[in-house]
Amino acid sequence: MSLTIAIDGPAASGKGTLSRRIASHYGYRHLDTGLTYRAVAKALIDAGQPLDDEEAAIDAARTFDISDMRRDVLAAHEIGEAASKVAVMPGVRSALVARQRDFAAQSRGAVLDGRDIGTVVCPDAPVKLYVTASPEVRARRRYHEILSNGGEADEEAILADILKRDERDMGRADSPLKPADGAHLIDTSEMTIEAAFRAAREYIDAAL
Numbered sequence: 622m623s624l625t626i627a628i629d630g631p632a633a634s635g636k637g638t639l640s641r642r643i644a645s646h647y648g649y650r651h652l653d654t655g656l657t658y659r660a661v662a663k664a665l666i667d668a669g670q671p672l673d674d675e676e677a678a679i680d681a682a683r684t685f686d687i688s689d690m691r692r693d694v695l696a697a698h699e700i701g702e703a704a705s706k707v708a709v710m711p712g713v714r715s716a717l718v719a720r721q722r723d724f725a726a727q728s729r730g731a732v733l734d735g736r737d738i739g740t741v742v743c744p745d746a747p748v749k750l751y752v753t754a755s756p757e758v759r760a761r762r763r764y765h766e767i768l769s770n771g772g773e774a775d776e777e778a779i780l781a782d783i784l785k786r787d788e789r790d791m792g793r794a795d796s797p798l799k800p801a802d803g804a805h806l807i808d809t810s811e812m813t814i815e816a817a818f819r820a821a822r823e824y825i826d827a828a829l
């Protein structure tokens with residue numbers, strides 16, 4: 622049997638790593654829906670259009686090539702910030718949600734991760750996970766990630782950015798980030814990725 626698995630959580634909670642691990646273990650396709658919002662933001666930036674141009678953003682949301690989204694190209698911090706701005710526009714959300722649902726429907730087993738997967742995109746998913754960690758732990762992880770990639774970073778500034786992004790994602794009117802009904806909570810603040818994966822597997826295996 623194959624399932625749709627819905628994974629939500631705030632920035633740097635560990636949900637991306639966990640989602641990839643789950644998809645590879647069960648042989649399911651994976652869609653990082655954050656990349657779809659990032660792709661729209663990047664299209665606007667590249668075209669020199671303002672981020673609040675809803676018509677241009679909807680057009681980009683309908684037409685960008687979903688099979689060509691590259692994490693390395695879309696990873697920049699500024700693109701994440703810009704993505705959270707385009708993500709407040711309902712027209713952008715409905716265009717992207719339609720494409721995310723198509724992805725799930727066309728897959729024999731799919732893992733989708735984002736902010737509104739269990740609440741809006743796939744509310745009937747048989748397994749929903751809400752992955753979180755304290756803002757301080759998330760900031761520290763991001764900080765070490767940047768350092769280990771040879772970059773420079775200021776942990777305080779990262780924490781401030783994380784709090785600002787949480788506020789925008791949890792406070793917006795359309796599809797705010799919150800645990801879906803029936804979601805299993807996984808708090809990774811004091812967990813290794815291996816322990817989080819074990820917890821997720823128990824929920825998934827029980828649904829198979």
Ligand code: C5P
Pocket residue numbers: 632654655656658659701704705706708734735736737738786790
């Ligand atoms: O997860 P990531 O940092 O790539 O997401 C970038 C931004 O896209 C988030 O801060 C959020 O505003 C938006 N997003 C969303 N709904 C999703 C996935 C991402 O609103 N399902």
